Amino acid sequence: MKIKSILLLTVIICISASMKAQTPIYLNDNKPIEERVKDALSRMTLEEKVRLCYAQSKFSSAGVPRLGIPEIWMSDGPHGVREEIQWNSWANAGWTNDFCTAFPALTCLAATWNPEMSALYGKAIGEEARYRKKDVLLGPGVNIYRTPLNGRNFEYMGEDPYLASVMVVPYIREVQKNGVAACVKHYALNNQELWRGHIDVELSDRALHEIYLPAFKASVIEGGAWSIMGAYNKLRGEHCCHNDLLLNRILKGDWAFDGCVITDWGGAHNTREAALNGLDIEMGSYTDGLTSESEFTYDDYYLGNSYLKGLKDGTYPMSTIDDKASRILRMIFRTVMNRDRPWGTFTTEEHFDVARTIAEEGIVLLKNSPVAKKEPALLPLDDSLYKKILVVGENATRSLTQGGGSSELKVKKEVSPLDALKALYGAKIIHTQGYESGRPLYSSVDEIPAEVSAKLRDEAIEKAKEADLVIYVGGLNKNHLQDCEAADRTIYELPFGQNELIEGILNVNPNMVMVLLSGNAVEMPWVKRVPAIVQGWYLGSEAGSALANILSGEINPSGKLPFSFPVKLADNGAHAFDALSYPGDNVKEIYREDILVGYRWHDTKKTPALYSFGHGLSYTTFGYGKAILSERNMTLNGSIEVTIPVTNTGNREGKEVVQLYIGDEKSSLVRPLKELKYFNKVTLKPGETKNVKFIIMPDDLKFYDDKREEWIAEPGKFNVYIGTSSTDIRSAVGFNLQ
Incomplete structure (x- = not known):
């Protein structure tokens, strides 16, 4: 009996060791994510890869049950975690435990001009999303405030690309520390709601790169966003949810984005573009889904059966599905299959x-x-x-x-x-x-x-x-x-x-x-x-x-203020031209104001705003000294330090946002009078003075040359303006770029 027991134990140990050796790499949290992605992909059938790419319910997409890879659950944001929706209906699910904390709208967050507030925001809303077992939070939004008529401006971070860029990054980082993917939206140019599903935006490459893309770029490169939501509208004839320029060339090419592109709900329009132009997950198409009100099922989505058929008959290369599935798996391993993510908290x-x-x-x-x-x-x-x-x-x-x-x-x-x-x-x-x-x-x-x-x-x-x-x-x-x-x-x-x-x-x-x-x-x-x-x-x-x-x-x-308040609507750049500039003709819209959005328009065109970008009063007062430059000349490899003393001249403690703008005195292309490049929110006690410092880098002087398709800085004189708003300038000083 003793010999039999020893033999049985030996067999059990061997079987256990064999099973451990065969454990798929994709299930091993200790392995690098790229190894896990490659391993999982190698084990999947073509049908399983395709099934990852489209919805299985109103707010979820499928996993791979055979391999133990779970589905992805999404929730609307960006100001709170939305209540539960029925599996295949827009009706509320009727839960009694899905009440949330409502955080301020993102216009308010932008108005803090304080990245620390953005980090607090992202941490808290990320905790709520995690507690509710959400894997993707559909936010934040960083579309630029182009017109005060846009119905969705309250979800965004204002008219300036630098302000939006600085404020969005901490939000994303803190959300994702909870193992929840931030889904930055709506990429790109979703700057109006009227005709949003089909309006074709025409604008210069300069405006695209200088105004409308920087916050998305910062979200990807600095924030490390794990997902991006495409916009409903078109850019140059292609819907943004499957747009070769935006998704393949810029997002996944120039910016090396390794996450998922998710449609806005109903944002996909044909299989060919969805297959070839950078879309990864399709949500909300034929929004009735499986209900009796629609003849379409989820398998009838553009990335469903028609895409599968095209892959099998060679219409679409297999590389497209391998790329999509890899990105989706990467997001799954970062979120729902990340065993180290915290549990989250809710309405605390x-x-x-x-x-x-x-x-x-x-x-x-x-x-x-x-x-x-x-x-x-x-x-x-x-x-x-x-x-x-x-x-x-x-x-x-x-x-x-x-x-x-x-x-x-x-x-x-x-x-x-x-x-x-x-x-x-x-x-x-x-x-x-x-x-x-x-x-x-x-x-x-x-x-x-x-x-x-x-x-x-x-x-x-x-x-x-x-x-x-x-x-x-x-x-x-x-x-x-x-x-x-x-x-x-x-x-x-x-x-x-x-x-x-x-x-x-x-x-x-x-x-x-x-x-x-x-x-x-x-x-x-x-x-x-x-x-x-x-x-x-x-x-x-x-x-x-x-x-x-x-x-x-x-x-x-x-x-x-994160955006300007025009005196009248015609004082806003988008409304200073004909109807083709806003709202378009129901087919096309031309951004005739080009790069002169918001305060750039008011300053350059000498059209005063009622309340300027950056304006905001306090119950105390602040005095500004003279700005001092460390150098009067800069090279393309150098930098200049700017120092300005700011004093609380009132009788109570307060916070002041010190804003630094730069203007190019002479340029080969039209440039705004000045552009926000840095800001710093400082707390000062009565009578206290702080020296606020900024480091100006060569990149701060560049503009996008659309003929050369690159960012350039031209030699000449640049002016530094420091103040408490875009029009309340307290000190100005100049330097030369050699």
């Missing part, structure tokens, strides 16, 4: 604190004046001066985490401005709605019955007569034709009769604090009459708390 107090902190730091104080001469500025509020404070406006109570399209959130907590102000000032606060936005009955100001508007307006004006102070909380919302996916705004002015309401209140009570909640600039015909104006964005779960802390002075505002 820490996350609510993050949401509030970002909101507080992104709120922009646009204007702060006294109501009468010799009086102090209206903000921060001194509640001892007021016995009755009237809060006017639907946005004081309306949930602004709902609506807007795919960014709609089901939140665990949302503090309204009215509730926060009541908590702070108690019985002094009274509220009246003032206007009706139509939820969801009306979509534009013309559809609101006149009697509804008149009654609400008259009630607000009557109550304003008796109030010591009016806090107006209005702006836009996420209704259709407002800040909302799938449609652009149709007017630049405030909707729902708000301008008449504001003027009526000011006629009886000039003591008004204006709080605008929006993701876009708006026309302000009453701007000279309102003493204090706050741009509040869509602030998420802690919206009211953040606003109350700013208005009361608990927090000193430090946000800066």
